Amino acid sequence: MPVDNKRVRGPEISQSPLLFLPPDSQISKVSSSSGRQGARGNGDIRPLFARCGLVSQAKGSAYLEAGNTKIICSVYGPRETERKDETDMKSGRLVCDFRLAPFSCPKRGAWIQNAEERDLSTALAESLQPGACLHRYPRAQVDVNVVVLENDGSALAHAVTCASMALADAGIEMYDTVLGCALRQDEERCLVDPDLAEERAESSAENQGRVVVALLPNLNQISGLQADGEMREDSLTAAVRTCVEGCHRLYPVVQQAILRAVKKKAAPPPEK
Amino acid sequence: MATVQVGEAEKVYIMHGVRDDLRVDGRGCEDYRHMEIETDVVSNTDGSAKVSLGQTDILVGIKAEIGKPKPMVPDEGYLEFFVDCSANATPEFEGRGGEELGVELSNNLYKVFNNKHSLDLRSLCICPGEHCWVLYVDVLLLQCDGNLFDAMSIAIKAALFNTRIPKVHISEDEEGGKEIELSDDPYDCMRLNVENVPCIVTLCKIGHRHVVDATLLEKACSVASLLISVTHKGTVTCVRKLGGGSLDPDSIFEMTETGKRVGKMVHAPLMELLQKEESLGRERTKVGFLA
Amino acid sequence: MSPMKLCVPGERLCSVEDCIPGTGTYPRHGSIFASLAGYVLRRNEGEELPIISVVRETEAQLLPDVGAIVTCKVTSINPRFAKVHILYVGSTPLKDRFRGTIRKEDVRATEKDKVETYKSFRPGDIVLAKVISLGDVQSNYLLTTAENELGVVVAHSEAGVQMVPISWCEMQCPRTHNKEFRKVARVQPEYLQA
Numbered sequence: 001m002p003v004d005n006k007r008v009r010g011p012e013i014s015q016s017p018l019l020f021l022p023p024d025s026q027i028s029k030v031s032s033s034s035g036r037q038g039a040r041g042n043g044d045i046r047p048l049f050a051r052c053g054l055v056s057q058a059k060g061s062a063y064l065e066a067g068n069t070k071i072i073c074s075v076y077g078p079r080e081t082e083r084k085d086e087t088d089m090k091s092g093r094l095v096c097d098f099r100l101a102p103f104s105c106p107k108r109g110a111w112i113q114n115a116e117e118r119d120l121s122t123a124l125a126e127s128l129q130p131g132a133c134l135h136r137y138p139r140a141q142v143d144v145n146v147v148v149l150e151n152d153g154s155a156l157a158h159a160v161t162c163a164s165m166a167l168a169d170a171g172i173e174m175y176d177t178v179l180g181c182a183l184r185q186d187e188e189r190c191l192v193d194p195d196l197a198e199e200r201a202e203s204s205a206e207n208q209g210r211v212v213v214a215l216l217p218n219l220n221q222i223s224g225l226q227a228d229g230e231m232r233e234d235s236l237t238a239a240v241r242t243c244v245e246g247c248h249r250l251y252p253v254v255q256q257a258i259l260r261a262v263k264k265k266a267a268p269p270p271e272k
Numbered sequence: 273m274a275t276v277q278v279g280e281a282e283k284v285y286i287m288h289g290v291r292d293d294l295r296v297d298g299r300g301c302e303d304y305r306h307m308e309i310e311t312d313v314v315s316n317t318d319g320s321a322k323v324s325l326g327q328t329d330i331l332v333g334i335k336a337e338i339g340k341p342k343p344m345v346p347d348e349g350y351l352e353f354f355v356d357c358s359a360n361a362t363p364e365f366e367g368r369g370g371e372e373l374g375v376e377l378s379n380n381l382y383k384v385f386n387n388k389h390s391l392d393l394r395s396l397c398i399c400p401g402e403h404c405w406v407l408y409v410d411v412l413l414l415q416c417d418g419n420l421f422d423a424m425s426i427a428i429k430a431a432l433f434n435t436r437i438p439k440v441h442i443s444e445d446e447e448g449g450k451e452i453e454l455s456d457d458p459y460d461c462m463r464l465n466v467e468n469v470p471c472i473v474t475l476c477k478i479g480h481r482h483v484v485d486a487t488l489l490e491k492a493c494s495v496a497s498l499l500i501s502v503t504h505k506g507t508v509t510c511v512r513k514l515g516g517g518s519l520d521p522d523s524i525f526e527m528t529e530t531g532k533r534v535g536k537m538v539h540a541p542l543m544e545l546l547q548k549e550e551s552l553g554r555e556r557t558k559v560g561f562l563a
Numbered sequence: 564m565s566p567m568k569l570c571v572p573g574e575r576l577c578s579v580e581d582c583i584p585g586t587g588t589y590p591r592h593g594s595i596f597a598s599l600a601g602y603v604l605r606r607n608e609g610e611e612l613p614i615i616s617v618v619r620e621t622e623a624q625l626l627p628d629v630g631a632i633v634t635c636k637v638t639s640i641n642p643r644f645a646k647v648h649i650l651y652v653g654s655t656p657l658k659d660r661f662r663g664t665i666r667k668e669d670v671r672a673t674e675k676d677k678v679e680t681y682k683s684f685r686p687g688d689i690v691l692a693k694v695i696s697l698g699d700v701q702s703n704y705l706l707t708t709a710e711n712e713l714g715v716v717v718a719h720s721e722a723g724v725q726m727v728p729i730s731w732c733e734m735q736c737p738r739t740h741n742k743e744f745r746k747v748a749r750v751q752p753e754y755l756q757a
Binding site: 115116118119122123126129130131204206207209211216219220221222223224225226227228229230231232233236237240241244 | 375376378379383384386387388389496498503506507508509510511512513514515516517518519520521524525528529532
Binding site: 059076077078079080131133137138139140168169171173174175176177216217218219254255258259261262263265266 | 569571572573574575587589591596598599600601602619626628658659660661662697698703704
């Protein structure tokens with residue numbers, strides 16, 4: 001995206017006053033044993049709203065809402081590949097572009113993709129690739145564009161789910177739908193599908209971290225795994241298991257959204 | 273990424289070897305290749321190290337500069353990682369060819385160090401909210417022969433161990449203005465505690481088993497690998513699945529277990545080696561780049 | 564009649580012993596799974612087992628494949644090859660643009676050395692061609708018109724009128740009666756629509 005030169009830019013360095021809030025108000029959200037927002041249990045995912053096929057120009061698209069996290073994804077292609085230097089021409093390429101809208105986070109971001117978004121794009125591509133039958137699309141590329149409209153935590157996990165819905169809506173052949181689930185570990189407390197405050201909260205505990213898992217539910221394969229923080233191996237293993245369970249809980253909603261779009265697009269073909 | 277082409281027959285050969293715990297170069301599944309480490313190789317840096325693991329060669333230089341702390345954490349310094357894939361390693365990296373890989377590697381390094389205990393960032397603070405040390409960790413890939421992550425993390429740990437940050441004193445004048453004074457004695461410097469710096473173990477899934485420290489050949493036979501960074505205590509600071517394939521949950525659990533075990537074992541000999549090298553002091557014969 | 568069964572990618576449809584996997588499905592570990600979201604269709608085609616496939620409102624996205632007959636439009640020509648845009652694969656329109664190349668030696672089957680691209684195609688012509696290769700790193704799809712049924716099907720004269728084929732290598736403008744050279748396709752009658 002070109003830089004907008006006509007926009008009047010703010011001073012070179014400026015920060016949102018919210019960043020200077022006393023940090024303790026944020027910590028309490030994770031480490032306190034009080035309940036989560038919306039009377040949610042630690043192992044509960046936020047209610048999910050998902051729809052397919054809202055971007056009419058795209059081959060396939062999906063919109064997903066989990067709490068305040070709102071993600072839109074569109075899929076284009078398969079079309080002629082742009083990069084010809086790839087060594088493997090026999091299978092197609094999945095090109096993922098993950099963007100956080102500048103207003104999506106508490107701190108304003110730039111329109112230009114930063115290192116974090118590029119990293120998330122790679123993670124997204126790696127999570128989706130095992131699910132897509134790319135060998136069916138030789139010499140072609142499929143573009144997956146994800147925009148996070150509002151980031152209230154677990155953006156990558158929901159982006160994976162949203163993108164796989166859009167791929168299914170686009171009629172790209174897939175081995176399985178891909179579902180994503182995130183988790184925040186803080187000592188013994190395991191928060192599934194954390195919101196932004198829970199995700200970002202500082203914790204000085206010895207055993208804390210963030211885990212994102214992408215799952216192919218029918219094949220029972222993990223196609224994406226990311227974790228950072230400091231975790232013991234046993235709690236990491238438990239966290240991955242919990243995430244897998246969380247993914248399975250998303251499945252009915254995703255399934256329904258995809259089927260709804262199929263029904264909307266066409267009446268069943270005449271039975272012979 | 274630097275890759276090699278492998279024929280189907282060779283793939284089968286390698287996979288069968290891995291199944292029987294015997295790899296092409298004679299190693300077992302959990303063995304590293306021969307590793308050489310040398311610290312203090314570039315005099316213009318505050319800390320440097322060169323690691324060669326098989327044919328993979330990595331040079332890390334650390335420079336400390338004074339910067340402004342991040343507003344969220346006013347009492348801590350920070351690390352900046354930059355990985356340069358030099359065209360020396362492979363002609364593919366020429367121009368901007370290595371950029372993608374470089375960004376991927378450095379992003380993972382940020383993840384590996386994204387916790388409170390890897391490195392005591394508070395010790396890098398000079399004056400809260402105003403000045404802190406920024407450590408620029410520049411990684412240069414001189415030769416690629418697989419397993420960049422592991423070699424890189426070991427080189428970073430060694431370079432951080434070798435880093436000497438000059439001591440500074442803050443003096444206040446009558447008007448309340450602060451001034452940073454650098455110590456006159458070049459030996460008056462601060463060392464970093466690198467005990468908790470994690471090492472990365474990359475496990476490649478080949479057939480039904482996984483191997484540590486895969487060569488380029490072995491990497492080409494594997495569809496997915498798992499990167500695990502482990503501290504000396506066995507705490508996992510970062511996990512990431514790499515590559516286009518998927519893994520079943522059980523093999524992920526097996527791989528994390530192996531990763532933790534192998535990673536934990538790397539630390540003690542590494543620290544011992546670094547300390548031994550340092551104790552030699554000036555008597556040490558420098559090997560340099562012609563090893 | 565019960566509503567038709569729907570499925571999403573990854574759903575297990577049946578065992579490979581019950582059906583033959585058709586479009587939109589794939590076999591794995593002795594079962595057939597769906598690879599598309601759509602309606603599950605079982606069809607008996609005389610064989611022992613019915614074919615199971617998943618169908619959607621639009622036909623599955625086709626890509627030009629080796630051996631496929633494609634309809635394309637010539638975009639530019641030079642002495643060595645003609646560049647084209649592939650518009651249709653068989654009778655399915657492509658949504659995105661795919662580029663192809665017809666090299667001089669692939670224009671016709673005989674007297675390949677005497678081919679002149681300028682006397683075979685002009686920019687704007689609609690050409691029927693066959694895919695001979697997906698091309699390599701540098702090139703696009705490689706196409707050929709070296710068959711009687713392949714070549715120019717629609718062309719406009721310099722006067723801008725659609726021309727009428729008069730032989731396998733010439734077309735004539737109905738207004739000016741000028742003759743122009745083309746590698747004309749003998750369109751099979753079954754493809755012609757009244």
